[in-house]
Each structure stands twice: as C-alpha cells, then as structure tokens.
Amino acid sequence: MTSISPPKNRLWWNEPIEKVELIWITLVFLWGLVMAFMMPYWHVAGNQNLSNETYKITPAAYLAKTQAMVDQYTVRTGPAPKNFPVVHPPAGSDVYLVARLWDWWPILELEKDQTYRVHLSSIDWQHGFSLQPAAINIQVVPDYEHVVSLTPNKAGDYSVFCNEYCGLLHHTMINTIHVVE
Amino acid sequence: MSEQQPDENGKEPLMQRVLDNPFILLFVGVAFPSVLYLVWGIMEIVSVPLGQ
Amino acid sequence: MNNTLFRVCPDTGLKFHRPAETLMKANAVAAVVFLLVGGFYALLVGLTRWQAVHLLAADQFYMVLTLHGLNVLIFWILFFEIALLYFCSSTLLGCRLAAPRFAWVGFALMLIGAVMNNVIVLQGNSSVMMTSYAPMGAHPVFYLSLILFAVGALIGCFVFFGTLVIAKDEKTYEGSVSLVTFGAITAAIIAVFTIISGAIILIPTLLWSLDLIAHIDALMYRLIWWGFGHSSQQINVSAHIAIWYAIAAIMFGAKPLSEKVSRMAFLMYILFLQLASVHHLLVDPGLSSEFKMFNTSYAMYLAVMASMVHGLTVPGSIEAAQRAKGLNNGLFEWLRKAPWGNPTFSGMFISLVGFGFLGGISGVVMGTEQINILLHNTLYVPGHFHATVVIGTTLAFMALTYWLVPILFRRELVMKKLASWQPYLFGGGMAGVALFLMGAGTVGVPRRHWDISFSDAAGAVYEFPGAANTMLALNGVFVILAVAGGAAFCVIVVASLLFGKKLGEDEKSPVPLIAEPPADADYEGIGSGTITVPGTLVFALVFFASFAIYYFVNWKYLGETWGIS
Numbered sequence A: 001m002t003s004i005s006p007p008k009n010r011l012w013w014n015e016p017i018e019k020v021e022l023i024w025i026t027l028v029f030l031w032g033l034v035m036a037f038m039m040p041y042w043h044v045a046g047n048q049n050l051s052n053e054t055y056k057i058t059p060a061a062y063l064a065k066t067q068a069m070v071d072q073y074t075v076r077t078g079p080a081p082k083n084f085p086v087v088h089p090p091a092g093s094d095v096y097l098v099a100r101l102w103d104w105w106p107i108l109e110l111e112k113d114q115t116y117r118v119h120l121s122s123i124d125w126q127h128g129f130s131l132q133p134a135a136i137n138i139q140v141v142p143d144y145e146h147v148v149s150l151t152p153n154k155a156g157d158y159s160v161f162c163n164e165y166c167g168l169l170h171h172t173m174i175n176t177i178h179v180v181e
Numbered sequence B: 001m002s003e004q005q006p007d008e009n010g011k012e013p014l015m016q017r018v019l020d021n022p023f024i025l026l027f028v029g030v031a032f033p034s035v036l037y038l039v040w041g042i043m044e045i046v047s048v049p050l051g052q
Numbered sequence C: 001m002n003n004t005l006f007r008v009c010p011d012t013g014l015k016f017h018r019p020a021e022t023l024m025k026a027n028a029v030a031a032v033v034f035l036l037v038g039g040f041y042a043l044l045v046g047l048t049r050w051q052a053v054h055l056l057a058a059d060q061f062y063m064v065l066t067l068h069g070l071n072v073l074i075f076w077i078l079f080f081e082i083a084l085l086y087f088c089s090s091t092l093l094g095c096r097l098a099a100p101r102f103a104w105v106g107f108a109l110m111l112i113g114a115v116m117n118n119v120i121v122l123q124g125n126s127s128v129m130m131t132s133y134a135p136m137g138a139h140p141v142f143y144l145s146l147i148l149f150a151v152g153a154l155i156g157c158f159v160f161f162g163t164l165v166i167a168k169d170e171k172t173y174e175g176s177v178s179l180v181t182f183g184a185i186t187a188a189i190i191a192v193f194t195i196i197s198g199a200i201i202l203i204p205t206l207l208w209s210l211d212l213i214a215h216i217d218a219l220m221y222r223l224i225w226w227g228f229g230h231s232s233q234q235i236n237v238s239a240h241i242a243i244w245y246a247i248a249a250i251m252f253g254a255k256p257l258s259e260k261v262s263r264m265a266f267l268m269y270i271l272f273l274q275l276a277s278v279h280h281l282l283v284d285p286g287l288s289s290e291f292k293m294f295n296t297s298y299a300m301y302l303a304v305m306a307s308m309v310h311g312l313t314v315p316g317s318i319e320a321a322q323r324a325k326g327l328n329n330g331l332f333e334w335l336r337k338a339p340w341g342n343p344t345f346s347g348m349f350i351s352l353v354g355f356g357f358l359g360g361i362s363g364v365v366m367g368t369e370q371i372n373i374l375l376h377n378t379l380y381v382p383g384h385f386h387a388t389v390v391i392g393t394t395l396a397f398m399a400l401t402y403w404l405v406p407i408l409f410r411r412e413l414v415m416k417k418l419a420s421w422q423p424y425l426f427g428g429g430m431a432g433v434a435l436f437l438m439g440a441g442t443v444g445v446p447r448r449h450w451d452i453s454f455s456d457a458a459g460a461v462y463e464f465p466g467a468a469n470t471m472l473a474l475n476g477v478f479v480i481l482a483v484a485g486g487a488a489f490c491v492i493v494v495a496s497l498l499f500g501k502k503l504g505e506d507e508k509s510p511v512p513l514i515a516e517p518p519a520d521a522d523y524e525g526i527g528s529g530t531i532t533v534p535g536t537l538v539f540a541l542v543f544f545a546s547f548a549i550y551y552f553v554n555w556k557y558l559g560e561t562w563g564i565s
Helices: A017-043 A059-073 B015-017 B024-044 C018-049 C058-091 C100-122 C141-167 C178-210 C217-229 C231-252 C259-281 C289-294 C297-325 C343-366 C380-408 C416-442 C466-499 C534-557
Strands: A054-056 A074-077 A085-087 A094-100 A101-103 A107-111 A116-122 A127-132 A136-140 A144-151 A154-161 A174-180 C007-008 C015-017
Touching: A017 C289, A017 C297, A017 C534, A059 A074, A059 A116, A074 C231, A085 A174, A094 A107, A094 A127, A101 A174, A116 A136, A127 C217, A136 A144, A154 C297, B015 B024, B015 C259, B024 C007, B024 C178, B024 C217, B024 C259, C007 C018, C015 C018, C015 C058, C015 C416, C018 C058, C018 C100, C018 C141, C018 C466, C058 C100, C058 C141, C058 C178, C058 C231, C058 C380, C141 C178, C178 C217, C178 C231, C178 C259, C217 C259, C231 C259, C231 C297, C231 C343, C231 C380, C259 C289, C259 C297, C289 C297, C289 C380, C297 C534, C343 C380, C343 C416, C343 C534, C380 C416, C380 C466, C416 C466
Parallel strands: A085 A107, A094 A116, A107 A174
Antiparallel strands: A054 A144, A074 A085, A094 A101, A116 A144, A127 A136, A127 A154, A154 A174, C007 C015
16 A cells, blocks of 8 residues: 555554654654743743734824824924925834835934833835845734834835835835934 | 554544534534634724714 | 535535535636635736836726735635635535525625626725725725625635534534535634634724725734734645645545545644734734744644644645555655656646745745834735735635536536646745745835835835845746746636536546555555655645745844844
C-alpha cells in the first residue's frame, strides 16, 4: 500500500510513531510555544506594540477635530503647490492626521523622544499609513479613529505614503512628517 | 508489521473513528474558525465605543 | 459493475468513472486556460514595477493587477482543485461520482463567473484589486461574478462529499480512505468555510453596489472578506500537500511514515489553519491584541506545527521508500539518485523546498503580531505568497499534471526535454521573484503601487534606498524567467493534448507511470540505528535553524524603530 491507497492496517491508529517523527514533533511543538510566548512577552518588555484604542467616528467629526488642532498649532506653511499647514503640537498631546483621496493632511512636526497620541482615520476610502524609513505600517479605515502613541527616536524628515490601494492616484498620496531635536 | 483487525465489537479506536468521519470533521472545521475568528472578531468590532 | 461506466487504467490500475473523468478533464483544461491568461498579466505587472521599464500607464496597471490576481490566485487554482477533488474521491476510491449533472452545473457557474469577471474588469471600472475593499466600489457584475464562481465551487465540494458517502455505502474501499484523499477532505472542508465567509460578505456588498443597502462597514468587510480571501489560500496548502504525498506514492511507492501523525497534522489544519485570516488585520484598528495573537498563532502555532510535520513526513516517506529499495548508503544517496529529470518529481520537490524555506518562514515571521508593523502591505506580502501559492501550489499542480496527461487524457507527453527543464525554470524564476519582492518589502516598498519614484506627486517625494530599484529590476528579470517557465508548461500540456501520441484504453504506456511499492520486509533495518530517515532529519534541522535565526533577526529590527504603544 502507498499514500494513495487505504491503509493496509485497519487499526492504523494503534501503530507506533516513528522515532524521527517524535523528535521533530517535540522540537516544533516547543518552538511553537516559544513563538507563542514572544508576542505577549514583547507587550511587556518591548517598545513596539500597536495600541487597540479605537473609536467609531464620522468623517465630519474627525475633520473638525483635526481642524481644531491645525488652527491652534500651525507654525508655518508647507511647500507649494499644496501649501499645507505645518503643525507643531505640544509634546504628549493628541495629534490628528487625516487620510483622504489622495493626501495626508496636515504636515506634522514632532519632537524627538517625545510621545504623541497620534490619531489616524480616513474620511473616504481605506488607506495605508506607511512611515518610512521608520518601517511603521498601519491600516487606516474610514469611520474608525485609531489612537496610536508614537515616540520618534531619530530626528529628520520622514515620509508618509499610502500603501493600501485607493484608486487611480493612489501612488501620489505622500506627505512629510518632520522630527526635530 | 502484522495486520490488526478491529476488536470483537468491530470498533476502531475513538480518534480513528473521528478521523474517518468526514462530516464530523466538516462540522468542527467550520465551527472552530467561525467561533474563534468570525464571531469573536465581529463582537470586537461591534463593541468599539463611539468617539465624541 | 457496468464496464461502460468505468475504465481501468492499464498503467496504474486506477478505476476511472467516465462521467467523473470527463469532468476532471474539463476542469483541468479550464484551469490551464486561466493560468495562461493570468500569467500573461503577470508579465505586464512585473515589467511595470521595473521602474526603468514602467510598461503600463497607471490605470492599466491597476486593472491588469486586479486581473492577474483573480485569474491565477482564484480561477486557475480553484478549477484545478475541483478536478483534484473528483480525482481524490471518485478515482482514488474507485467509485462513481455523485451527481455528475450537478457537477456540470457547478462547472458552468464557475466558468460563467470567471469569464464575466474578466470581462467586467477589462471594461476598466472595476479595478479594485482582488480584495475590493469597501467603500471603494466596483461594478455590481464584479461581485455577482465572484458569487457565481463561488457557488459553482461549493457545488463541486458537495459533489465531493457526496462521492465519499457513495464510496462508503457501496464499499468500494476497505477501512479508511487513503492519506491523499484525507488531504483532499481537509481542502474541501476549508473550502466550505471559505465560501460561507465569502457569501456572508459578498452578497451584502453586491446589494450595496446596487444601492439596496446604504452602508458597508469597512472594518467588518475586512474581517469577513479575509475569512474568505486567506482561507481560500489554505485550501491550496492542503491540496498541494495532498499532491506531495500523492507524488511520493506515485514516483516511489512511498507510504506515510505513520498514518496517525500525518492525519493528525491535517486535523490541525481543519481546526486552526483558517484562523490565519487575521494575518491581514494585525495593524487594523478596533481588534484587540488578544484576538490578534490567538488567531495569528493558529492557536499556539498548532497549524504551523502541522506544516512542519508534513515538511518532514513527505520527504521522509520518500527517503524510507528509496532506502527500502536499496539506496541506503550515507545520508543523501536516496535524494541524489532521485529522478531529477522527471518533472513530476522535480516539480514536487522544488514546490516542497520553496514552500517551506521561502513561503513558510516568511509567512510565520510576518504573521507575528508586532513584526507585522514592519511589513504590512509592503512588497514583502506578495513576495511571501508568490512562494506559497506559486512555488508551493502552482508548481505542485504542474508536477501532477505531467503525470495526469498520460493517465487521464491517454496521451503521451510531448517535448519531454523541455518538460524536464520546466520546473527548474519556473521554480527558479519564481524563487527570484519571491526573494526580490521580499527584499524590496523590507526597505518599505509598498505593494499595489504604480510608481515608487512619486513622479506624479505634487511636492513631497520619498527616496527609497538604491537597493529598492535594483531589486524591482531583478524582480522584473525573474518574472520574465518565471513567465517563460509558465508558458512552457501551458505549451507542453496543450501540445500533448492535441498532438501527443494516443494511448489506447488498454494499451500500457512505454514507460512505467507508477512505482512498485517496496515490500514491508524491505523497510526493516533501513537508515542508521533507530533513525529510519536520517537524511530528512538533517534537512529538517537545517530548516529549523534558518527559521529560528530569521525569526529573531526580525525582532531585532523591530526593536530599532520608533516607540509604538
């Protein structure tokens, strides 16, 4: 008999297991425990754990909150042709970023080693927050306001572009996040 | 290896009978992910609080 | 038994139910046609992402990418899987197929759905990618076509389960079904869950596209759609592992090292493999870390354990059979003297190695809750699944097809020389594609993106490291190789069906098509000491070391980025 024919031994359940299989099963089972342990362990000991703080929100309400932040903390105007406001909110505060077809609005200016409560939401379709070269990728979903605490660890100009396909001009959806000392 | 036949009751071991029954497997194969993934996930999404 | 309803294959002794045989042929041919279509689109995608070539305009690119995904990921694979389900039930159990007319209805629905889908996407207003994330909307026909296709596939699953019942009632086999049939049962069970999830989300989305429902919640869509979208790929995993076992049996007369272990591994798939749908939701809002960690680990990595067990027992069963036949020297004589010029074997073995080393490791690492932050929606994701679904599934299907041409279609294979090279060309090309896409993904290059030079963006641009463009160019080169390999497969199969020397129904093929299984006594005393398959064990330990190192390297990278909490 082979693997394509019924087992010759009618009581195959009672056959002993090969020693090689026993060694391997033990090893990979323990490895599974290690990997299953690593995720909760990182929640305790690691610094990169995505928050689950989320609220249902309407696009209008989210835009209004973002506008309030922009009105209060705009420090200058960004580059043409978009002329978006550059916003420098106080360290530790709530910071809002709007994802929309096909922009990230406004331009944020954050301070290194300070922690901000960054709010992410879309006012139209789904988008993907991809912050490079920091390699941070977060899904942005309309009608949901996701609050993520971010702590920049290096000064410089970062790019945030969209990595969730969102229509014809998806590849033009890019903006800057400044991190200053 | 000598060939074994089912015991006098004609019964195979319990786990072998489970594995030999595609409809038990179909049931658990639909029930497990439905509960652990779909139902649990839907409950989490509907319990997201309203923002102000 | 009615002789006109059945034929017995003179080469293998397998008993073919004629209506089932015709259905298998129809499904297999449809599969190859959609592979050809989807493979052509693959070339256009690869050449557009090669920044220096940048073949298509943006709107064409997004349309072609949508078509590429649906044709090869869904249509080619599902048609082939339906043929496989009928083979593993009717043929391997030597039994008539349940309700062949019903099966033809299923086939027709799948064909109509697949053609309709291609037509509507080619109209240009449904370039929504395979995922069609609401609230981005497609034409209603887009959703309708997928629903028709899925209903057709579900009918195929019912016919399969019905055939199992008939075989048991009519006692066409004794005891338990074969391990390969058990793998097919696993695939069919996962298919049922997949299609139920698809129905739950695609039917409301169709109604929404017709303005009969006001709102589709975007997060709910993602959750349920991935129950469909990811689980459909788990059907493939179960199916191609069943094929690995089948090819080991066909080529070497191999039997499972132990039935219990291999079947329990399939049971872990039935219970837990579909939970990996959450891999796509690890950086989503609104879902708790508990939900993410439990599901992404397939309940403590029990399904990963199952895959690693199959990864040992498939080559282990080959090694044991080869050693039983006298190739018992050293660690690897059994492997060195394997028939590397036979595309059925080489295709299967490349599928096994590529799936494990490239697809398996990358999938588990990327599917770690926190590590996913580094890689979500980058090109790493398509890099991973080109290793699983193309090297793993597609190459395994190709390998089996080379064997099915004489068995099922009773035609000799033509262009044997090209066929013996084809798995290396296709597998090697696709390994390059997988590696370079993953490489580009690790430096942040997004998937589904027309232009990473951002030349059309007003103002801001991002300069990727130079390696990104190099890797996209190398990806383009390997896409060409892989497409050449895929085209070679289609040409060989179509030419064999049309021009291959006909084999009479009772005429044996000039070359043997199935190996004689070794006698039980020959298995005594193989290997070294109590380790019957030492070569496979070494092979597995190398795999384990690669896995563990790569896993912890990624944690280290994660620790270097911004604080996230």
